[in-house]
Amino acid sequence: MTDFALFPGCLIPTRVPSYEVSLRKTAERLGVNFVEMENLTCCAPVGVLSLDYLTSLSLGARNLAIVEEMGLDTMCTPCNGCFEGLDRTATILNKDPETLEKVNEILAEVGKEYNGTITVRHLAEIYYDDVGIDKIKEMMVKPLDALTVGIRPGCHLFRPIEVIGIDYSERYFFLDDLIAATGAESVYYKHRLRCCGGLLRNVSGDIVEGILRKRLIELKEGNVDCVVTVCPLCFLQFDLGQKLVERKFKEKYDLPTLTYSELLGLGMGLSAEELGLQTHRIKVDKLLAKIG
């Protein structure tokens, strides 16, 4: 397996550090080697793209140029926002020499150049394609068979399809296989691939909590023990956001939320403490009890 330049993004290091802990610990055990990136800028995701297309591409390209300088060809990011932003940048620039030239004119200001050689991949893809289900199964020491899980893949893991380069985003999802590899069961519940509204957090609290509440109700109806996601924004929504919904609507959901690498960590026998699960707003005690 090749080495990956790790682009952790901003949400994970600042707001979801337990995701970072678990991804580093599980990656190490699975033989995934990350090379740290330095001197980064923001990935310039949809929030920046929404304001200025060229700025978003240029900031993204600067980060991709750093991967080239490191002598690597693949960037790994565990964040859906970074994944969409940087994958979009790479997809456009790797194919369109005209735009690349325009972007490189801007990068010249900071003494950098992007040559269009980098592939951007999400951590979940690397776990699925490069590590593989068999290897993950092999590493499981603690059976999670008792758990039923509702997945929240995060929209930008599989959309827009033209950027991600897949046929179609509906229904089948490789995350189901990743969950199954840990022994837990991924439950099919209504609207499981629908958006959680996270990116509207700054625009309209009413809409965000309205959407999130719908998803929480659907998860409850699906009788899941917990939510598992690979997106830090989904994580924040279903963890912290869940609290806000509970307060606003005076309801109780009490649905623990884990990132996939946290679930994996538990299966590998790491303790909740080691994984930093105490930092979650929705307590995971019930879940731990169920695993035993």
Next chain:
Amino acid sequence: MEEEPRIGVFVCHCGLNIGAVVDAKAVAEYAATLPNVIVSVDNKYTCSDPGQEEIKKAVKNESLNRVIVASCSPRMHEPTFRKAVEEVGLNKYLMEMVNIREHVSWVHMQEKEKATEKAKDLVRMAVMRAALLQALPKKEVTILDRALVIGGGVTGINAALDLANQGFKTYLVEKTPAIGGYMAMLDKTFPTLDCSICILAPMMVDAGNHPNIELLTYSEITKVDGFVGNFKVKVKKKPRYVDMDLCNGCGDCGEVCPVRVPNSFDVNLGKRGAAYVPFPQAVPLKYTIDSENCLNFNYGICQTCQKICPKHAIDFNQAEEEIEIDVGTIVVATGFETYNPAPKREYGYGVYNNVITSIEFERIKNAAGPTHGKVLRPSDGKEPLRVGFIQCVGSRDYRVGHEYCSNVCCMISIKQAVQLKEKHPKAEVYIFAIDIRAFGKGFEEIYRRARDMGVVFIKGRAAEVIEDPKTGNLLVSAEDLYVGKQLEIELDMVVLATALLPRADAKELAQTLNISLGQEGFFLEAHPKLRPVDTFTDGIFLAGASAGPKDVPECVAQGKAAASAAACLMARGKIEIEAITADVDNELCIGCELCTLECPYGAIQMIEELNKAEVIEDVCKGCGTCAAACPQFAIFMKHYTDEQILAQVRAALTDVKERPLIVAFTCNWCSYGGADLAGISRYQYPTNARIIRLMCSGRVDPTFVFEAFKLGADGVLVSGCHIGDCHYATGNYRTETRYIAMKHALKQAGIDPRRLRLEWVSASEGEKFASVIREMVEELEQMPALLPKMERT
């Protein structure tokens, strides 16, 4: 024959079609200055009676021996003007057309001056060619008075009956064991709600009993040779393992057969035995044993049917048979197939049991269908009283690559909705449609009837279907644009109105028959408006849904139209064909045999004793690939001689006013048609190309290309039919081989090989032709100017 050329040039305004862009008067004035031009005039409409009269008068009064008409595409009016000059005693091959409408005024609408210059160039090229044109003798062939109809659906049945009733022996070839096609599967037909099989069955029986019709069911066309009037067709008869003469259709074999497999006639919803007729009214009512599922063929056991058959008709040793039939004309009526909507995953077909397709619903509500006409939903056999129809599934959908409207689905769903409401007036029926297309006779009326019965029309494409796993009920999300709200409608069953697609084997059949496919994969008619049942191959006609989605009355009309077109030919008994064939100059031929290898038809043989090649004129189709290959220039390609083509090349490059200048060689069948379509569709592209029409891209002799570069062409385009679609079977393979060699030679001569381009453009790819020229001009503009003095290596 060596008389001085006296050329008349007639420039047409075509009303404003040409006149608004090209200064026709200036073109005519320019033509008058060219060598050998005696008369040069412009007319409002050259194709009109007075326009033709003017040509005839000029030929007589000025003793013209060449006529050039600069107007529309020769594919439009070449026959008109050929006839006109013949009427005043001029050989029709001495009339040349210049296409200044489809190739100029319609594609350069914003560039009047450049367009006029281009028109002048094209006229100059024609004048130089015309001086070298030669009269050719008439060539006639006899037409056999027998016809072949391929496809036994309602279209083919009608075509066959009409032909047979006019006294022509007709072979009706059907792939499946029985004729009837999709119409036999339908319950009712829209908009009148006639029972489908009730109106079709009598016709099927007529076809089965007609003394002039020979039914060849369970049979396929494998090879077609020959040409108009004289086709040799090989038909593969698959073994039925039942003697057709002995079987009386009693059905004992089917009854005792222990095998149960899905019946494709019931869209696999019902079951049949391995000994079966697809449906009770089948014509011929003869059983078939399906060897794939029969126990005898798989395990060597059972043979119960053989034991029970009272007529001893079952013969497990029957073998596949190939027969050859000779026919004068062919009608293609192979129909369509329906879209499998599984890839439209948001609708959950194949995942949710209660999501079905239109044709499945048609079988479910059919009294002869798997549920004996009881509408029951698949998941639990309950009667669905809340049903939704989702329109345009696979139609008008760029995501799945079918951009067209399937024409019939709106009416199918409305018909099905009305039928549901007839049975259960209180049933809740929704139709989710982007818009309802009710354009035919009686369509609007049934649409109104459906609304009066309480069918709810939601204006909007359904976004997704979700199943409640507990109840099997379905939730359809959609926006209703009429009320501007989002809906989530709970339903018991959802019917997807799926697209009509070209048959999967259409491409293969097109190659066998040497006819063209349109962009969507349906067979291509010779002209979308005026020649709807003709193909570009004389003697082969199209009918029904094989050329695009159609409803029953349209299919019937087309079946009859194609029969009539075929009958016209056969009634005449003879037809004049193009005299464009190759000829070998014995003095120049060195007996290298290259041409014999080149010819896709084996039309060139060696005269052993002389060691010279010889063309068998009746077999030669006139593509000219032999002439392009001949190292000695010993092959004389009638009407497309080396000298005639080189004259055009040279004329294109004299007095060049526009750079970069592209010389474009297009084949007559696909690429010239593609360029015409660009015109008809008004796709605009730069004026830089000068098109030279050849019969086949295989005619492009490297000499033509090198001569063009030598004289200062900036680019050369060679364009032909897509590989596999060549009108001359394999002519374009030769093109490709030569193209690679030419690229290499150009490189060695220090000419950027990108200046030569090979593009496959079909007659349905107008947009592609335009964009090829656009791209080429863009690319050539980037390159440094090429010096016209470049010597040939």
Next chain:
Amino acid sequence: MSEGEYKVPIKEPIKTKDLDPDFKYEIADTYLGRHITACFKCGACTGGCPVGILTEIYKPRQIIGEALLGMREKVLTGGELWLCATCYTCEDRCPQKVNITDVIIALRNMAFREGHTPEALIEQARNMVETGWIQKTTASMDKRREELGLSRLPKMAVEDMQKIVKATGFIKYLYKKEDKK
């Protein structure tokens, strides 16, 4: 008005003079907005929109329709644009391959340059330009990271970031004249 009568808001139809016929071309000229003219207003986008289901005011089909009509002012200043959660579900289902979300983003780009952006997003972008982090960072974050055995937050290339946003012209629109430093 007498007691019990309906209160009816009165309006004028949209008139030709209210429409900018060039607006659609302006959008179609951008990379992200290039497919807008293919829309045939089927509503598949809106039928499955997770935001549209919750609120009357956001309908992708309507925004595209208004843009095609030329309702420049309404589209760019109305604020609906900013309610798209960018989940891209609509793009996935559009039968005409209109990249609806991208079109919305193209429109947002225009609205931004004309000064109609929700303040929160401007704030976020300014934060990115000034600190390198699009999220606000606090000292407690480093503390928590340390407790979890992680390194401190990495240093961001703020200087480069600022050069880039200057070169793309982004910074011009991010700060109004009075608060430019």
